[in-house]
Amino acid sequence: MGNILEVKNVSKAFAGVRACENATLSIKRGSVTSIIGPNGAGKTSLFNLISGAIRPDSGSITFNGTEISKKRPHDISRLGLVRTFQGAKVIRRLSVMENILLAAQDNPGDRLWRVLTPRVRKRFEDQAEERALELLKQVGLESFVDSYAGILSGGQRKLLDLARAMMANPTMLLLDEPFAGVNPALVEKLVEVLQTLKAKHSLTFLLVEHDLETVMNISDEVFVMAQGTVIASGLPDSIYENEVVIDAYLGSRRKSS
Ligand SMILES: Nc1ncnc2c1ncn2[C@@H]1O[C@H](COP(=O)(O)OP(=O)(O)OP(=O)(O)O)[C@@H](O)[C@H]1O
Numbered sequence: 001m002g003n004i005l006e007v008k009n010v011s012k013a014f015a016g017v018r019a020c021e022n023a024t025l026s027i028k029r030g031s032v033t034s035i036i037g038p039n040g041a042g043k044t045s046l047f048n049l050i051s052g053a054i055r056p057d058s059g060s061i062t063f064n065g066t067e068i069s070k071k072r073p074h075d076i077s078r079l080g081l082v083r084t085f086q087g088a089k090v091i092r093r094l095s096v097m098e099n100i101l102l103a104a105q106d107n108p109g110d111r112l113w114r115v116l117t118p119r120v121r122k123r124f125e126d127q128a129e130e131r132a133l134e135l136l137k138q139v140g141l142e143s144f145v146d147s148y149a150g151i152l153s154g155g156q157r158k159l160l161d162l163a164r165a166m167m168a169n170p171t172m173l174l175l176d177e178p179f180a181g182v183n184p185a186l187v188e189k190l191v192e193v194l195q196t197l198k199a200k201h202s203l204t205f206l207l208v209e210h211d212l213e214t215v216m217n218i219s220d221e222v223f224v225m226a227q228g229t230v231i232a233s234g235l236p237d238s239i240y241e242n243e244v245v246i247d248a249y250l251g252s253r254r255k256s257s
């Protein structure tokens with residue numbers, strides 16, 4: 001077992017705004033871990049730091065024992081740490097298959113494609129397409145392969161987004177609000193798909209999510225962020241009862257629900 005990801009004392013400020021302030025957390029290999037916290041708590045910023053989109057002012061981030069805090073996003077995803085984006089967009093006028101293949105072309109190393117002979121390139125493309133089809137099956141979108149991505153519902157777009165992320169062969173996925181804008185029936189389906197992918201590909205999941213019921217159902221461990229820092233962590237039940245957490249976050253959410 002052990003930890004697959006270690007974030008230690010990571011800080012990042014933007015023109016005086018402290019997006020992350022000594023954020024520290026460890027993620028167990030093979031777990032589903034969630035980060036919750038109010039808007040502006042620094043959750044997406046932490047994902048940006050982990051995935052290499054931005055560099056920390058200080059602190060360290062290790063993935064599988066490798067220091068990644070100064071690496072570029074492509075190099076981090078090549079190590080097997082892949083993220084999805086809050087409110088991820090699909091290209092509506094391309095097919096579902098084209099959307100997913102575009103993601104494959106973004107992959108590192110694919111600059112190589114240009115120097116390949118047409119026949120070798122074709123073979124790579126066929127392999128990518130085969131893999132895409134297999135992943136679309138695993139997320140339950142196979143019947144939409146040739147449909148315009150624009151016809152997909154919010155939840156189906158999240159499924160496409162998952163398949164797209166899986167093209168990079170991750171061992172760990174960072175999902176930023178995977179259930180946002182998804183109707184409740186599809187949330188269940190999405191959870192099922194996450195569990196299937198996890199089992200099939202031995203994945204570790206780190207989620208940022210506001211849907212507390214789902215978070216508490218699926219997480220092995222929950223971290224709570226407020227004002228850029230981790231203020232609590234533990235098993236879902238203990239988080240739900242934690243006074244500090246209730247004050248910072250859950251109180252208002254419980255009242256509103
Ligand atoms: N690129 C940036 N430039 C300036 N400020 C930023 C930048 N990115 C984030 N911030 C600021 O950092 C703070 C944390 O934002 P962040 O997006 O990480 O919060 P969040 O926890 O993901 O919130 P939400 O739940 O609303 O998605 C906010 O005050 C935000 O305005």
Ligand SMILES: [Mg+2]
Nearest residue numbers: 043044045086
């Ligand atoms: Mg966010």
